[in-house]
Amino acid sequence: xxxxxxxxxxxxxxxxxxxxxxxxxxxxxxxxxxxxxxxxxxxxxxxxxxxxxxxxxxxxxxxxxxxxxxxxxxxxxxxxxxxxxxxxxxxxxxxxxxxxxxxxxxxxxxxxxxxxxxxxxxxxxxxxxxxxxxxxxxxxxxxxxxxxxxxxxxxxxxxxxxxxxxxxxxxxxxxxxxxxxxxxxxxxxxxxxxxxxxxxxxxxxxxxxxxxxxxxxxxxxxxxxxxxxxxxxxxxxxxxxxxxxxxxxxxxxxxxxxxxxxxxxxxxxxxxxxxxxxxxxxxxxxxxxxxxxxxxxxxxxxxxxxxxxxxxxxxxxxxxxxxxxxxxxxxxxxxxxxxxxxxxxxxxxxxxxxxxxxxxxxxxxxxxxxxxxxxxxxxxxxxxxxxxxxxxxxxxxxxxxxxxxxxxxxxxxxxxxxxxxxxxxxxxxxxxxxxxxxxxxxxxxxxxxxxxxxxxxxxxxxxxxxxxxxxxxxxx
Amino acid sequence: xxxxxxxxxxxxxxxxxxxxxxxxxxxxxxxxxxxxxxxxxxxxxxxxxxxxxxxxxxxxxxxxxxxxxxxxxxxxxxxxxxxxxxxxxxxxxxxxxxxxxxxxxxxxxxxxxxxxxxxxxxxxxxxxxxxxxxxxxxxxxxxxxxxxxxxxxxxxxxxxxxxxxxxxxxxxxxxxxxxxxxxxxxxxxxxxxxxxxxxxxxxxxxxxxxxxxxxxxxxxxxxxxxxxxxxxxxxxxxxxxxxxxxxxxxxxxxxxxxxxxxxxxxxxxxxxxxxxxxxxxxxxxxxxxxxxxxxxxxxxxxxxxxxxxxxxxxxxxxxxxxxxxxxxxxxxxxxxxxxxxxxxxxxxxxxxxxxxxxxxxxxxxxxxxxxxxxxxxxxxxxxxxxxxxxxxxxxxxxxxxxxxxxxxxxxxxxxxxxxxxxxxxxxxxxxxxxxxxxxxxxxxxxxxxxxxxxxxxxxxxxxxxxxxxxxxxxxxxxxxxxxxxxxxxxxxx
Numbered sequence: 001x002x003x004x005x006x007x008x009x010x011x012x013x014x015x016x017x018x019x020x021x022x023x024x025x026x027x028x029x030x031x032x033x034x035x036x037x038x039x040x041x042x043x044x045x046x047x048x049x050x051x052x053x054x055x056x057x058x059x060x061x062x063x064x065x066x067x068x069x070x071x072x073x074x075x076x077x078x079x080x081x082x083x084x085x086x087x088x089x090x091x092x093x094x095x096x097x098x099x100x101x102x103x104x105x106x107x108x109x110x111x112x113x114x115x116x117x118x119x120x121x122x123x124x125x126x127x128x129x130x131x132x133x134x135x136x137x138x139x140x141x142x143x144x145x146x147x148x149x150x151x152x153x154x155x156x157x158x159x160x161x162x163x164x165x166x167x168x169x170x171x172x173x174x175x176x177x178x179x180x181x182x183x184x185x186x187x188x189x190x191x192x193x194x195x196x197x198x199x200x201x202x203x204x205x206x207x208x209x210x211x212x213x214x215x216x217x218x219x220x221x222x223x224x225x226x227x228x229x230x231x232x233x234x235x236x237x238x239x240x241x242x243x244x245x246x247x248x249x250x251x252x253x254x255x256x257x258x259x260x261x262x263x264x265x266x267x268x269x270x271x272x273x274x275x276x277x278x279x280x281x282x283x284x285x286x287x288x289x290x291x292x293x294x295x296x297x298x299x300x301x302x303x304x305x306x307x308x309x310x311x312x313x314x315x316x317x318x319x320x321x322x323x324x325x326x327x328x329x330x331x332x333x334x335x336x337x338x339x340x341x342x343x344x345x346x347x348x349x350x351x352x353x354x355x356x357x358x359x360x361x362x363x364x365x366x367x368x369x370x371x372x373x374x375x376x377x378x379x380x381x382x383x384x385x386x387x388x389x390x391x392x393x394x395x396x397x398x399x400x401x402x403x404x405x406x407x408x409x410x411x412x413x414x415x416x417x418x419x420x421x422x423x424x425x426x427x428x429x430x431x432x433x434x435x436x437x438x439x440x441x442x443x444x445x446x447x448x449x450x451x452x453x454x455x456x457x458x459x460x461x462x463x464x465x466x467x468x469x470x471x472x473x474x475x476x
Numbered sequence: 477x478x479x480x481x482x483x484x485x486x487x488x489x490x491x492x493x494x495x496x497x498x499x500x501x502x503x504x505x506x507x508x509x510x511x512x513x514x515x516x517x518x519x520x521x522x523x524x525x526x527x528x529x530x531x532x533x534x535x536x537x538x539x540x541x542x543x544x545x546x547x548x549x550x551x552x553x554x555x556x557x558x559x560x561x562x563x564x565x566x567x568x569x570x571x572x573x574x575x576x577x578x579x580x581x582x583x584x585x586x587x588x589x590x591x592x593x594x595x596x597x598x599x600x601x602x603x604x605x606x607x608x609x610x611x612x613x614x615x616x617x618x619x620x621x622x623x624x625x626x627x628x629x630x631x632x633x634x635x636x637x638x639x640x641x642x643x644x645x646x647x648x649x650x651x652x653x654x655x656x657x658x659x660x661x662x663x664x665x666x667x668x669x670x671x672x673x674x675x676x677x678x679x680x681x682x683x684x685x686x687x688x689x690x691x692x693x694x695x696x697x698x699x700x701x702x703x704x705x706x707x708x709x710x711x712x713x714x715x716x717x718x719x720x721x722x723x724x725x726x727x728x729x730x731x732x733x734x735x736x737x738x739x740x741x742x743x744x745x746x747x748x749x750x751x752x753x754x755x756x757x758x759x760x761x762x763x764x765x766x767x768x769x770x771x772x773x774x775x776x777x778x779x780x781x782x783x784x785x786x787x788x789x790x791x792x793x794x795x796x797x798x799x800x801x802x803x804x805x806x807x808x809x810x811x812x813x814x815x816x817x818x819x820x821x822x823x824x825x826x827x828x829x830x831x832x833x834x835x836x837x838x839x840x841x842x843x844x845x846x847x848x849x850x851x852x853x854x855x856x857x858x859x860x861x862x863x864x865x866x867x868x869x870x871x872x873x874x875x876x877x878x879x880x881x882x883x884x885x886x887x888x889x890x891x892x893x894x895x896x897x898x899x900x901x902x903x904x905x906x907x908x909x910x911x912x913x914x915x916x917x918x919x920x921x922x923x924x925x926x927x928x929x930x931x932x933x934x935x936x937x938x939x940x941x942x943x944x945x946x947x948x949x950x951x952x953x954x955x956x957x958x959x960x961x962x963x964x965x966x967x968x969x
């Protein structure tokens with residue numbers, strides 16, 4: 001049986017993080033009641049005209065710069081003509097042959113192997129409204145109509161569902177880093193069209209592709225490909241042919257279905273949008289934007305290792321998500337112990353985020369408070385058990401670690417005389433254990449330290465208690 | 477003191493002077509105008525809608541403001557508006573059935589600027605549906621008659637505006653011009669019609685026919701009035717990216733009664749026969765008058781003129797096919813009943829809502845943009861458009877303005893050309909190049925045919941060359957007396 005090669009190209013639509021829509025002043029806020037963020041312009045009323053939102057152009061160019069694209073010094077907008085009830089003008093303002101960004105790439109890593117996925121182009125266009133279907137009628141919510149959308153088109157460089165998934169994750173990481181989009185999947189910030197074909201190994205010419213439209217989760221892309229690739233392979237194996245068509249992914253049934261064939265494809269009749277002037281981007285403007293770019297995830301990872309002396313693993317975990325990296329850096333700036341901060345963020349903070357499905361932005365403990373807690377623990381002002389206790393209090397009640405420790409008398413007792421008195425009491429009350437230790441049963445010391453901690457209500461410096469016990473019992 | 481029953485015959489400048497001197501009130505002027513409309517418009521049918529109460533209320537408010545020292549530039553001056561412009565709270569039907577029930581939720585920028593200067597909006601004038609046509613016969617409502625001969629068309633598409641100004645049913649009106657729709661009806665009806673340079677007046681609120689060609693402009697009884705209205709409406713508008721961010725000169729200061737030092741060009745391609753003999757004679761006489769006023773007349777060449785009509789009907793229809801796609805029955809206007817799915821809703825709504833000429837142009841425009849034809853038609857037309865623009869650039873190096881006829885013929889009989897759209901399209905031959913090149917052009921009355929139909933002289937200027945056009949037009953107008961001629965209408969006072 002011959003082997004088959006898979007070729008995948010992705011078109012990712014990213015909702016840009018602008019306050020207002022692309023051509024009017026309406027808000028882009030998610031979740032408002034239907035048709036409350038609309039005006040004559042985004043409803044396509046007679047006589048209205050689009051006015052370009054400069055922020056949308058800037059965010060697209062920033063994305064291009066982050067992804068290594070060539071930024072077009074001259075770009076223009078075109079009308080893409082087709083009828084659909086969610087389209088106010090029955091044409092979409094998009095970019096046809098002069099997109100803002102060309103080329104570029106996204107680096108993915110799969111099983112330790114790095115691979116560069118090429119980009120064809122990035123262009124800017126307006127989003128459409130949303131059709132809503134009820135029992136006996138349908139409606140259209142135009143809140144989303146006119147929201148700026150950036151379309152990132154990849155080269156057909158992806159060869160498996162896993163690579164497609166890794167590409168999307170890497171892309172999302174970079175876009176969130178660039179601050180161009182929240183990439184919030186639940187709010188539909190990221191939507192994806194998948195082009196996929198297969199061909200027998202040894203054949204140079206690509207097979208006929210199918211396009212799977214409008215996938216709005218990464219998992220959906222992965223699952224759709226996991227279904228579609230074997231479907232095409234099976235078709236060819238049994239002597240059939242893959243039709244050039246548009247397909248739809250049904251997540252409930254776990255299958256793709258034909259929507260329309262090539263013969264039914266639209267003729268979009270693109271032509272230059274006469275209502276908008278071409279976009280000229282002087283080199284100086286692009287250079288100024290480039291100078292203000294945030295670092296890439298990879299750059300930050302390297303810097304975390306270098307600047308804070310973190311192990312590579314820590315640096316990677318902490319830089320995976322921009323918000324987490326920002327949180328770590330804010331905490332580290334208030335601390336002298338980067339590795340200790342890293343440990344707290346990686347174990348305690350990330351665990352809670354994952355358990356509660358929280359975004360770092362909503363994490364209840366401020367970075368400064370965590371830094372203070374780390375400092376208290378590292379300076380032995382509190383012991384590690386107490387530190388954990390304070391962390392719990394911070395989670396539930398807020399406040400600052402210093403104040404909590406003071407108010408609850410949690411400070412570690414490191415006064416030698418005070419600890420010695422407790423040690424003496426522990427020995428006196430546990431003569432048998434003391435004897436055991438003297439007789440060479442070293443495990444007994446651990447028990448005695450525990451007794452000291454109990455007697456001090458957990459506040460004694462355990463290291464000091466251990467040393468004192470050792471000294472006293474050897475002497476005896 | 478003006479007799480209050482002749483106030484409607486005044487020019488805007490006259491009325492402003494009288495209001496200023498306290499010789500009349502805006503309420504009197506508007507009342508008199510409304511009376512003239514009532515007397516005549518049943519015959520002429522230049523208006524689609526007259527807002528009597530509202531206009532009188534606006535006039536009263538203007539009088540009250542003036543009494544308190546308000547001296548805005550158009551305070552209390554009644555203006556008629558072509559049905560293609562959005563005036564907040566009023567229907568904006570574009571002469572079409574498909575916009576039935578639509579009420580404009582906002583003011584077009586040009587309207588807002590006139591309103592800010594105190595203008596009173598009297599009513600909406602008839603037009604060819606979506607400004608597509610040269611006769612106003614394509615109005616979905618009724619044809620408008622030419623006040624000089626009721627059996628003739630008033631021209632179009634701003635035929636309603638031209639007719640009401642010529643017949644003293646308006647002191648001034650707004651039109652829109654995509655390929656001659658201000659200048660040609662002005663020529664047919666004997667009033668002044670100015671199409672400003674592309675981008676001079678904001679298009680925001682002008683329902684689009686062909687976005688790269690459309691301009692709003694004034695239609696008036698005198699050149700001075702055209703300058704006055706242009707002054708108020710011109711200038712950059714952040715809501716229209718194609719509006720020019722150029723300073724607005726003092727257009728009234730450009731009006732001079734002589735033409736010494738002015739060079740006027742005659743393009744030989746516009747004087748090659750095929751023009752009505754009377755029209756040609758009147759234009760030649762006008763050129764003679766300009767010479768006497770001190771102008772130097774030179775010959776120029778616009779070699780790509782013969783392609784203009786073809787290029788225009790490709791570009792204009794291509795843009796229109798997209799611009800008119802929004803009229804689908806989903807969000808506003810007419811919605812066909814009983815459609816079972818969206819496609820059927822579109823088909824029925826557009827079938828019922830659009831007239832034959834609009835459908836013809838949508839189909840033509842869709843065709844020239846279609847895959848496989850796009851390059852041969854649309855792309856080629858854009859290239860020739862660039863050549864036409866180049867012709868004018870070269871010509872304006874030799875002259876300040878260009879003189880031509882507005883149309884090859886005077887007004888013709890209603891129904892005469894409606895069966896042959898191509899014949900009607902050819903009538904735009906002298907006006908469309910100005911739109912294709914983004915220039916300004918004005919029609920100024922220059923006499924009558926032997927059949928007592930008005931003839932217009934077209935004065936073309938370079939982009940943002942309105943001052944030269946207005947100066948030439950004003951000097952010529954002042955040297956002749958065509959502006960005092962009035963059509964023989966029933967109820968004329």
